[in-house]
Amino acid sequence: MFKKHWAPFNISKQKIIYMKKKILALSFIIVVPLIISSCSGNKVQQKFPPTLVSAYEVKTGVAAYYDDYPASVVALNQVEIRPEVSGYISDIYFNDGQYVTKGTKLYSIDQQQYKAAYEQAMANLNVAKANLMKAQQDADRYNELAKKNAIARQVLEHSQADLEVAKMQVAAADENVKVVQTNLLYSTITAPFNGTIGISSVKLGSSVVAGQTLLNTISSDNPMAVDFAVDEKQIGRFTEFLNKKTSPNDSTFTMVLPDQKVYPYPGHISLLDRAVDPLTGTITARVIFPNVKNLLRPGLTCDVRVKNISPANSILIPYIAVTEQMGEYFVFVINGNKVNQRNVILGRNVGKMVIVDKGLAPGDKIVVEGIQKLRDNSPIKIIPSPAKQNSVTPSRK
16 A cells, blocks of 8 residues: 555656766856856956056146136226207217217207307396496485485485396396306217217207207227126235236236137236125126227126136146046056055146145156056056146136
8 A cells, every 4th residue: 555655756766867967967067167267267367467557746836827707898988978958969070989089079959049048148138237337327326415415315225226136137147148058058069088989879850858868978998997706705815916016017917808819918907896796795806908909899798817826835737647436536646566546636727737735745656647447456557658747837717
């Protein structure tokens, strides 16, 4: 009974031997490739040579660079021309965009009404003067008669009063003449200073209203001012510029025009505004530039470049030596025949160089070529650099 029940599970000896052989074969297939791979990996590592790199010795020095500030050109003197009297434009004496000198005629407003008013005022003044003369004569005559008691006191007093009235009438008429004469003068509009006048806003025959109608705008054009915003943290630095006496050829302040050309004449700082803008935390600085060739026009946008000098002990390295990882900057410092990756804090770019604020010391040697193949503790072999990084050129912000 028992033998019959387990009969289906009996395994022959030949089958057990076959299964053992199959397990050994599978083990060979798995283990042998791993051994070969391990051995070949060691051989590959032994075949890799050290990375060829070029080195740079860290030094200190002085670097000149420029801080750039967006700016706009403004005229030192600019006014809107508006009429002082109302009327119709009868004459225009200039060409649009013309350079005019102080006192040059610009516009005339129809003078007929103002001439008529002036003539009437003069006539009234002459009448008042005649009445004054008569009142003076009467008063003098009555004074002589009063000395002889030949006239009533009341008549004398009336003559004195009439004389005073006549004097006041003359004064009033004289003031009226001055008013209408001023209006007559204001009917001819002249240039208030030397400068360039713009395009006329009115034509011949246009009706203008005193104090309201804009006729034109005139602005001085040499020299010109350039205004730009400076961070409030820089007030001390720019105050030093103000207090410093500069020569005409001082290149501390230069300008880049919209076409990216450098303006040929340097400028000098003129003023700092009286207050800091509380919304932006900036203060307006003004630099004056000569405008000999009339290249500068009010409203022109440009960049003001302010020369900056780094401290004498600034550490400068080629920028190509720096790598960036997750917002941090690193260099590979040479240590014997290996390199170590070191974190650095960078300052300003100066041409192809960069100032290192923290992380390196004079005498350190860093890798400038062959960085792509390096890792921390990578073996290296130093070769001469084909390009020497010896020059430091001013850089823009």
